[in-house]
Amino acid sequence: MVITEQLSFTKLESVSNQNSIHGIYPYRGKISSLDAANVISQLPNNSALLDPFCGSGTIVYESAKRLRYAIGVDNNPIAIQIANGKISQFSPDNSLRRLGKIIEKINFHSKLAIPPKAERYFHPDTANEIMLLKQYFDEFNEYEKAVFLGTICLVARGCNHYKWSSTQIGQLSDEKRYINFTDRFLL
Numbered sequence: 001m002v003i004t005e006q007l008s009f010t011k012l013e014s015v016s017n018q019n020s021i022h023g024i025y026p027y028r029g030k031i032s033s034l035d036a037a038n039v040i041s042q043l044p045n046n047s048a049l050l051d052p053f054c055g056s057g058t059i060v061y062e063s064a065k066r067l068r069y070a071i072g073v074d075n076n077p078i079a080i081q082i083a084n085g086k087i088s089q090f091s092p093d094n095s096l097r098r099l100g101k102i103i104e105k106i107n108f109h110s111k112l113a114i115p116p117k118a119e120r121y122f123h124p125d126t127a128n129e130i131m132l133l134k135q136y137f138d139e140f141n142e143y144e145k146a147v148f149l150g151t152i153c154l155v156a157r158g159c160n161h162y163k164w165s166s167t168q169i170g171q172l173s174d175e176k177r178y179i180n181f182t183d184r185f186l187l
Contacts, residue, residue, distance in 0.1 A: 032058075084146065159176045
């Protein structure tokens, strides 16, 4: 199908929505959910949408929310997991209860090794919390896995004093700041 009409775009003053599903991984380079919704709303109802570089699935999620058929493809497995988490059937309340029960079982005084390549991005206590929770990753549903991975990305920035920006990804601080991973994960 060829669309002959021109799509219109509206300048948005703010795209911040703290309660949005897209907040589980607020990557600065992604399309805003409002921009995605604006474009999707202009497409014919029976059209299929292909997002060949879907990233964390903003367009795919916004399409599904509007009962449109969409296919998302990406080569980043973390982005795909986050996109799958967004479009999965989930209940945040049920997830919070389930995760709370898992967290109650964890002995946070025990220590687990973090892979050496990852170690340099985190405060040791933050890294230990990640590793202790990672043991339960296979028990998480798709949404919980997405939130877990998104939280890892967010706390890596925090441990490095929020130095990272879209042009300075991975810039490391000499002294790492402790970020309580478990608390952020449950937000």
